[in-house]
Amino acid sequence: MDHIAVLGPIEARVSGVRVAVVSPRQRALLARLTLARGRAVSVDTLVDDAWGTRARPRDSRAGLQVQMHRLRTLLGPLGELIATVSGGYRFDLPPELIDAEMFERQTLQGRELLRWNPQEALHRYDAALARWRGPAYAEFADTFAHAEAVRLQQLRGGVLEERIAALLAVGETTQAVADAEALISQDSLRERPYGYAMRALALEGRTSEALSLYQRLRKVLAEELGSEPSRTLEDLHLSLLRQESVAPAGPTAVAEPRLVGPAPHSSAVASFVGRQAELDELDRALARNGSVTLVGPPGVGKSRLAQELCARSSEVTLVRWVDFSSCDTGADVPQHFAASLGPCSPGPRGVTEAGLRAVNNPKTLLVLDNCEHVVDEVALLVARARRSCPQARVLVTSRERLAVEGEYVINVSPLPVQAGKGLAPAVRLFLDRIAAAGQPIDEQNLDVLRTVAVICGRLDGLPLALELAAGRVSTLGVSVSAGVADLLWLASGRRTDRSSHRSLRAAVSWSFDRLAADEQRLLRRLSVFAGWFSVTWASQVCADDTLPPGQIPALLASLVDKSLVSRRADPAPGMRGHSLLHTVQCYAEDQLEQAGEADVFRERHAQALEGWAVDLADLPVIALGAVKPVWQVAA
Template identity: 40%
Template structure:
C-alpha cells in the first residue's frame, strides 16, 4: 500500500487508487501522514478537523472519523493504529511518496559528480511522483509548513536535474530547462547560475550574458541588492571566455528535517447534499494546469469568481474541471447552463438547477433565502447575454451568503462587488514543431482517426502552424482537427483564410453555437450595440497590436467622435472581443477576419485603410525625426510596435499612393538601417524601379528630396545584400536627384557612398568624405549625426593605418559623445574605439566592444551591436588562435545570417578561415578560403586587419571574372556558411 500526498491525497491499494470520501477523513489521514510512524494526539486531530467548533465528545468524534477511514482503506485499515492518547499510521516511510521523494533526491545529489546519467534517471523518477501541489487541499492549511518544505525540495531537485544534464553533456537541453526554471523563480540564484553555465557551454555566450543582466537588474529592482560575488565572478569569467567545461561544483542538497506536528489552522464546512453537474469530459484538458491551480486558490478565498474570455477559448471546459475538483474535495456543486435561458426565466433556471422549489409571490426573494443556507459551489455558465439581471441576482445571493461560492463564465465580467475576474487566454502556441505543446496535443487528441504518422516531425510542424494560425483557441483547434482529417493538413493551412466558414462540424453533442467558428463569433457580435459594432469593424484595419491614440486618430468620425472612442474600446475589451496587452490592444486573427467581413459589408474598407496608411506614414515621419535625439529609445520602441502597421501601410500606398510610398521609403532609412531591417530597406528598391529602373514609369507627384532619400534606402539595401556596384549606382542617383552633394537631401546617399568607399579599401577618400558630412550635419544643427560621421572618419583612418590619428580623434570626441546621451552615438563611439585600440591594447578593445553592446541594447541598435560582437569575436580569434574563439565566431555568423546581411557574413567567414588554419584544420580552412576569395568585392575590406588576412593566411586569389547571378551568389554564400558551421560545430 502506498500513501500519496504529492498532489491530492490518495491511497494506492491492490485494487487501485482510493480517495477517502469525506473532508474529515482526508484531513485526519493527512495529519497522520505528516509524521508517519509517530503518534498524533487526539486534541491535535480535533484542532485540525474541527478548528474552533470542537465537538462535545472529542474522543468519540475522532474515533468515528477513524472508523470511516478504516472502512475506506479496507485491507490497509490495520495501518491506522490506535495508541492512547492518539493515533498513528504504521507504515514504512518509503511507502509515503513524500518520504520516498526526499530520499531519492538525496541519493541523486550524491551521485551528480560521479554518475550524472544515473542521477538524472533518479531525479526524473523522483519528480514524476508529483501530481499537483503537496498535501492537496490542505497545502494552504494545517499542512502549509510541510508543503512549503517539499515545494522547496522540488525546486532543488529540478536544479539538480539541470546540473545532471550539464554534467552529462546535454548543454542545449540544460540551457532550455534552466531558462524555464529561472523564469519561474526569477529571484533564485542557482537557476541563473546553471543557465549561464549551460548557455556558455553550448556556445551561446551572448545569451548567457543576457541571462546575467536580467537577473542583475531584477534583484537590484526588487531587493536593492547585487548578485552574489560567486555569480558576479562567473559573469566575469564568461566575458573573458575562461569558463572551463567542467567547472561545476559538487552538488549539495538540503532535505527537510523530520517533520514536526502539523500547524493548527484548519476547519471544516458542511456541504449541502445533492451535487448536480455535467459529467467530466472524457479527454484531458490541455494547457490549463496553472490556471486551474490559481482558480482553486481563488475559489477558496473569494465569494464570486468570473472566468472571462473570447468565444471558443474554453471557459466552460475549465469551469467544468473546477467543478469536478470541488466535488472530489467533498463540496457540493450545482451547475446552471444559462445559454438557452432568457432574462424572464433566469430565476426559474437557477432554482431548477439547485433544487429550490418556488412557491412565493416573489420567486427571486425566495430563491435568495433558500440559497443562503447552501454550502458549496454554484456554477453559472454562459452568462454574457444576461449580465444585468444576473448581476442583480448574484448580488442578492452573496449578501445573504454563509458558505456559497459562485463561479461564473462569461465573455464579460458581471460587475458585482467582491468579484474576482480570471481572464482565460488562448493556449500558448508553439514556435516550431513541438509535439509536447498543449495546443499541438489538443489538435492531435481531436483528430477523428488514429494516424500512424502522428509523431512525424513534418506533420507536427504543420500542426504547429495550424495552431498558430488558429490563435490557440481551443474550439478553433478542435474544429480544425476535424477538417484536417478530411482535407489534409496542407489544404487546411491553405484555406484557413476562410476559417469562419471552413471550420464547422466537430462534436455532434456540442451546442449549435459551438459547431462552427462563425456561430461562435456571431454570438459575441450579436451582443454589441450599433456603436460598438461600428468600432469593432473599423479595428480590422490594424494588422497587429494598436494603441488607443491610433484608434482615436484613425477610427473617429462624426458617428464615433474621438471622445467616444476610449469608452467604446473599453467595452470591447470587457466583452473579450479586443485583447489588452500592456498599454496596447489587439484582435485575435479569427476575430479580425470577422471584423474585415463587417467592414467590407459596410462598403467603407478603402476609406478606413487609407486613413490607417496615412496615419502610419505620419507616425513614421514623427518618430523617425526623434532617432537622432536622446529620445531614440522611445522612438525605436514606438516604431517597433508599428512594424505590422508599417508593412500594411506600405502594401496599401504601394498600390494606391506612390508619392506617399516614396516618402515612407525615405523616412524608414535610419530606423531600418540601425536595426538592420532588410525587409523595410527593400522598400527603397521598389522606388528605384519606379523611378528609373529598366521598367521604371516614374513617380509623378513625388518630391525630389523624398526620391533622393528613398534611393539612399535602396542603396543601403543593395549594399547589405552584397551588391556593391548596384549600391554605388543607386547612391549616385540619389545625390543627383537631391540636386547635388551639397543639398541636405543628399546626405543619406553620401553616407552610403562613403561607407562603400571605406569598405572597398579607399579609406583616405572615405575619411575626407565623412568629415565633410560631419560639417554639413553640424551646420544643419544635427550634432549627434555629426559625431557619428566623425567617428566613421576615425574608423576609416584606422583602416588606413593611421591609428595614432584615429585614436586622437576618438579621444577628442569622447566628452561630446558622452554629453549626447544618445545610444547610437555612444554605441558607435565604443565600437570605433575598440577597432582603433585593437592593435595597441586588445584588452581595452574588448572592453569597448562590451560597452558598445550595453549601449546599443537601449535602442535595439542591431547594426553596431552586431558589429561590436563580431569584431570582438574576430579579435579574440586573432589573438588567441585557439578553439576557445570558435563559439563566438559561430554566434557572430548566426547573427548576421539572421539579419540577412551578406556583406558582413563574408567578413566573419574570412576570420573563420584564419582560426581554422591556426587550430590545425587546414583542409577545412583551405576549402572555405576558396569560397571566401571568390566572394570578391561582396566581402567588405577592413584595412590592416584585412591586409593580415590577405597577406599572412593565404595567397591572394583573383575573383572570377564578371558578376555572379543572384542565385549563384546566394548558393555560394549558403555553401560557405554551411561549411563554416560544420567546422565550428566540431569544436
Template identity: 40%
Template sequence: MRFGILGETRAWHDGGTEAALGGPARRALLALLLVRPGEVVSSDRLAEELDPGGGLSAHALQSQVSRLRTALGPAAAIERAGAGYRIVVAPDDVDACRFERLAREGRAALGDGDPGRSVALLREALKLWRGPALAEVAVAESETARAAAVRLEELRLGALEDRIEGELRLGEHRAAVPELRELVGRHPLRERPAGLLMRALFAEGGQAEALVVFEETRRHLAEELGADPSAELAALHRELLSAAPSPSPVAPPAQLTSFVGRAEEVTEVAELLRVARLVTLIGPGGVGKTRLSVEVAGVAADEVCFVALAPLRDGSGLPQALLGALGLRANGLQLGSGPQTPVERLIAALSDRMLLLVLDNCEHVVEETAVLAARLLAACPRLRVLATSREPLGVIGEHVQQVRPLADEAAIRLFTDRAGAVRRGFTADPRLVRRVCAALDDLPLAIELAAARLRTLDIDDLAGRLDDRLGVAARGSRTADERHRTLRSVVAWSWDLLPEPEQRAARRFAVFAGGATAEAALRVCGTDGETLESLADKSLLDPAGGGRYRMLETIRAYGSERLDEAGERESAQGAHARHFLDLVRTADPHLRRAEQLEWLRVLAAEHDNLLAALRWAVGTSDLATALELLASASTYLWIRGASASVAPYAITLLDMVGDTPSEGLTEEYVTCLLLAASGTAGRPVWQRHRAAAEKALAAAWPGTHAGRYPAALLLWLMRNASETDPRSAFALVSSQRDCPEPWTRAVAWYVTGFGALGEGDAEAGERALATAAEGFRALGDRWGTALALDVLAGLADGRGDRTRAIALTDQALALTGELGALEDSADLLVNRGDYRDDPVAARADYASAAELARRAGSSTCLGAALRGLGDIALREGDPDAAERLYEEALERIDPHWVKSLGNRVRTLAGLGLVAEARGDRPAARKRYEEAAEAAGGPDRLHLMGLPEPVIEAVSER
C-alpha cells in the first residue's frame, strides 16, 4: 500500500485504487502516524494534536484508530504499543520518506559530479509533492505537524535548488532563469538561489543582470538581517566583476543585380565597424538591410560568416545555426560522451578569431540573438557582429544604424534598372516612375516586386493599380502591426495579381524552409514547371542556382497565412514530409558508397527542410513518419556531425513512444534513442531506454540477415564505448562479420580488431582492421576507411614502421579533407606528428592541428596538439616551455573520451620527464603513477601505441 502526506493525506492499494479514509479526523490521525512510520506516537500526543481543546477522550481516539484500521485493511498494520500507536509500513511506501531518499541520492550524485543522474532523481522526488505537507492537520495548532511540515518544506526547497544547480551544470541556463527569478522573489534572504540565478544569467551573457541580482540580495540581507553576503556569494560577485572579454564559414550570398543608391551608407557602416564591435542595421521590412549588410561585409573584413536566421522558427536553434554557418560539426568522430554545449563550442571556435559575423533577419529571435551576441562578444575579443533587424538588439555597446528608404533619384534608378531587366529598352516618364516609387514608400523590395510586373503590364497600368490597391501602403495603416504596415500591403498587392493556380502554388511553397529543388516544389505544390517559372518571373520565387528556388521570407510568411486561410496546411505539410522522407530513404544507402560526397551535398542543402518535416511530424504525433525520418537520416546526420540538431525532437518522440514501439518500428526506435543521446540533455533518456533498445537491436540484427539501418550498429558501439562495461555492445557489433550487408560487415571487422587489440593479439587485430579498411574502401566510404586507416597507422608505428604509419595517415587525411571533417583532420595531424622523426615537420603538423582544432572549437583536439608541441619542446631541451604546454594540454583533454586516453597518458608522462629533468624524483614518480593509472595499469601501456621512452619511463620509474 502507498501513502501520501505531501499534500492531501491519501492512501492507495497496490492495484492503484484509493482507500476511502473517511473524514478529516481520520486523515489527520493517519498523517500524524506517517510522519515517522514505525515510531510510536503516544495517545496523549495524538489526542492533543487531533483536538487541541482537549475534548478527545481515550475511547474516542481508540474508535478513530479502529475505523482507520478498517479503512486501510490488512495491507497496513496500526499497532498498539505501550501508551501509544504506531503504523507498520515500509518507509518507501510513504511519499515523504521516498522524497527524502530520492533527494539525498540526488544531492549525492550532484556532489559526485553526475548532474544528469542528479537531475533525474530530483525531478522524480519533486513530482511527489501534490500540495503543502500535512495539509490535513491544523499545522498552526499542532506542534508535531508544524515541525514536520517546516522540515519537509525546507527539504523541498533544498531539492529544488539542487535540481536547478544540476540543470545549470548540464547547460540548461536559459530554461532555469524564470524559475530562479521566482524563487529569489519568494526567498530574498536565501543566498543559494541568488547565486544560481547569477550564474545562469552570466552563462547566457547577462553579466550586468547578474550583478544587479547580487546588489539586490546584498541590500535585502543588510536591511532585514544586518548581515553581509556570505563568502561564497561575495567570491561569485568578484568573479563576475573580473570577467573580461577575453570549417569555412558561409560567405555572404552572391548578388545577381546591381547595387543602387547606397554607396555612402556602405562606407559609413564599414568605417563604424572599425571602431564598434556590434552594429545593428534597423529599418522596416523590404528596406534593403540584408543587401546593405552583404555589401558592407565585402569591404569591411577579410573573413566573414553570414548567418541567415530567417529559416529559424524560434530562438532555440540559434546556436546550432551559427555552428552550421561556421562550418563546424555538432560532434566529432571521437568515441565517448560529454560533448560541449553549442554555445561553449562557439566560444571555443571564435575566441581567438578575427571574424565579422553577419546575423541577418534577427527580428523574430531578437531576445535570443541579443543574449548570444553579448556572450560571444564578451568571450571573443577579436569578433565583430553586424546584425540586421527591425528593432535594436538592446545590448550594451551596440551601435544602431537606421536604414531608410531610398532617396528619390536612387529609387527611380532602381526601378528603371530592374524594369530594364524584364523589358528590353524600357523607358518611362521619370515623374510617373517617381509616382510609382512614392506609392511604394521607396522600399527597395517593393520597387523590385513592382518592376517585375512590367513583364506583363505597362507602366501606366501599373501606376493605376497602385492608386487603386495601395492607398494604405503609401502611408501605412495605423492599426496594422509595426513590421507589416507597408510591406504587407506591397506583398498583398503583388499576391492578389496572381491567378489562382499561381496563388495556390505560392502558398504551398511556404512550407519549405531554406528553398526547394524544382522537383520538390512540383510535388509538394502540386503544380507544373510553367507555373514555377511564372512565379520566378514575378519575383515571388527566386532562382537560387543549382536548380533550386527560394522565397523571400516576408513573402513566405504572407504565403503561410494564406495557406492557413485556405485550409491547406495539413495537406501541404504532409506532402512536404512525405517528399523528404522519400529523399532520405533514397539517399541513405548511397551515403555508405562511392557516391557519398554527392549525396551528402544533396542532404546538406535540404537540412532545414528535414528539420521542418521532422518538427511537423512530431508536432502532429505522426510517430511512424517521425521515426522513419530520423532513422533514414541518421547516417547523414552522423557523418555530417549534426545529430545534436535533431536530439530535442528525438527526446520528445521517445516520450511519446514509450518503451514499446509499434511493431515494425523497433529499429527506428533504437536509432531515435541514439540520436536523442547525442544532445546535452540526452543522458537520462539514454539510461531509461537503453535496456529495451539493446533487446530491439539484437532482434533486428541477428547476424543471419541485415537490418534496415546499418549505421545504427556503429552508432550503438560509439555510444556504448563509454559505458562501464561495453562488452555486450562490442559482442553485438562484432557478431555481424557474416552479415550479408557489406558495410555492416566492415563495421563488424573494425570492432573485432579493437577486441583483439584489447586482448593483446596485435596480429589478429591488424588483420581484422585491414579487412575493415578493405571493406569500407571497396564500397567507397571515406568515413569508415579513414577510421580504419587511422588505427592501422598506429599499429604500424608501434612496429617501428613509421614510413607506413605516415603514408596511411596521409590517406586518411585526404579522405577527411573531402568530407570537411575539421576535428578528425586535426586528430590525424597530431598522430602524423607523433610518427615523424623530423622535429620541424612534426612541429608543423602539431601547429596545423592546433589551428584546425581552434576553428572547430574542439578543446580535446587542441589539447592533443599542445601535447605534441610539448614533446618537441622537451626534445629541444626547453623544460619550462614543455611544462607550460603539457599543463595546458592536460586542462583541455577530456579524460572520458576513449580516443583521448593515449594523449592523456603521454601528457602525464611528459610532465614526469620534465620533473625528472629538473631532478625532482618524487614529482616525477607521482606523474608516472598517474599515467599508469590513466592507462589502466603499466601492463596496458604497450597496447596504446605509446613511444618506447614513455613506456619505459612509466613502467620502470
C-alpha cells in the first residue's frame, strides 16, 4: 500500500515497496509537505527547510523546482498528489496514507474500546505503537518538525499509559507493574504510571510495595517541585492503608500528569541580555492580573522572555507550556491544548476542562505560546480559564493581543541599539552571540563597535535577527557584513529551531502568510516608504481599484494590531505616525516585486513626494522657521 511514514526516519512506500529518498533536500521537502498536509507551503519556507545553512543555488526558485520534480518522480503515484499552487506547493495526501494519522486513529479506537472490551483495546494500542520505528520525524525533530514531533511523543506516552490500564483490566498485573516501572524510569514526575503500578501491586497482594512506591513519588515531587501527589493518588494511598479492596483502573481513575518546562525550542542555554524592566513588569502583572499577553513583532523575543520569567520567578513551581505553532486551524486548539499537557481524563465537559483543572493552582503557570494564528480560539480558552480556574495564572505570547476581559498587555519592543553609557543591549547581545560562534570581537576597538552598532540598527535590534546574523558575521567579518544589502539573507542560517525561526524571512513570512489578502496587499505597498508616513499618505500612495482609499485606515490599524506596522505612541493629528521595521520592509519589498507592483507604487510614491515638495516650496519665507510642523501636517 502507498503511504508516508514519519514515526521514525522519513520514509515513503509505493505498492508496499520502500522508495529510497536519499537526497537530504528531497527528504526535507517530503517531511515539510507531509507536515503541512493539505495546506500550501511557500517557496521561501521550502527553500529554508531544504537547504538550511548549506550553499544555495543562485536561483533558489529554480533549484526548488528541480528538487521537487525529482521528488515527484521518485514518489510515483504519491508524487502526483503534490500540487503546484500560487506561491508554493501543497501535498494533497489523504490522512489514511500517513502512519502518524493512523496511529492517532487506532489510539482513539483503543480508548473507546477500553471501557467495554479491554482485550480488543489492548490489540489496538499494540497496533498503534507498532507503527513507531524511532523518534517522530527523526532528523527533522529538532528543526521545523519540532513541535509536531513533541506532540506525537506526548501522545505516544499517553498510549503507553493507557495500555497499562488495559493490562490491568484483563488481569495482566505483573506485566502492568513492569511497564509502569519502565515509564517511571523515563519520567519520574508523571503520576499516572505510579497510580497504575500501585493498583497492580495491590491486586497481586504486594500492598507494602505499593505503599513504598507512593512514598517514592512523594519524595520526588517534594524535591523537584515542592508539591504533593494529587488528590486521586492520596485517596488510593489511604485506601491501601485501610486495607480496602482496589479495583483495576480505567483511564479516568488516575491522577492527571504533571508537565514541567523547559518550553519547546528553548534557548535558555544562551545568555539573556537586557529586558530587566520587562521582566519586572511581567512579574508584577502576573501577580496582580493573573492573565498577561506579550505582544510584539516577529523575532522580538516574546517566547524567550516568557522562558526567562519561568526560570527566574520564585512564585512559579510548575510550568505547563503549550506551543500552538503546529496548529493548522483554530479547530485544532482544544485537542492540542489537552495533548500538550499530557493524557488528561476528559471528564463531562471534555479535554479542555480537564486540562484547565490541571493548572488551577497559584504556583502553576500556564504558558500559551505562538497564538497569533489561532488568536480567537485561544482568547476563548483564556476567558474560560479565568472564569472556571480563578487561581490559574496564564501567560500568552502572540503578535496580536487577545482582547479578552482582564487581559494585561505588555508590548515587547526591539532591544535598544543606542545607550547613554556602556554598550546598548542590542550590541551586547550581538557581541555575545559572535563570541559564542568562536569569533570574539575586541570591545576596545571603537571603530568596530560603531560598525556593529550599524548592523544592529539595520536589523532593528530584533533579538532573533541579531542571533541569526551573528553566525554570518563570524564567517564574513564585521566590515563585510555591514555592507551586505540583503538583510534577510544576513539574518538566516540556524538549524535548531522550527522553520519559522530558522531565518528572519521565515519569521516574517509566518505572519505575512496569515494575513487577509487586502492586508497583504497594503503591507507590501507600504514598503515604498523608507521612514515614517501618515494615514493620509498611505491612502494617497497605496490605494487603487483593488484597495479603495476608505479601507486603508482600518487595514492599517489591523497591521498595527498584528505587530507588522509600528505606530508612535500618541501622534499629533496629521502627523506621520506609522512606519515599518527595516526587516519587515525588506520582506514586503520582495513581495511587492513578486506581485509585479514595484514600479507602479514606487512611481506613485515619487509623485506624492514631488507634490509635497511643490507645496513646501510655495510657503512664504516667513514660515520657514515652522517647516517641521507644516511638514508633519502635510504628511
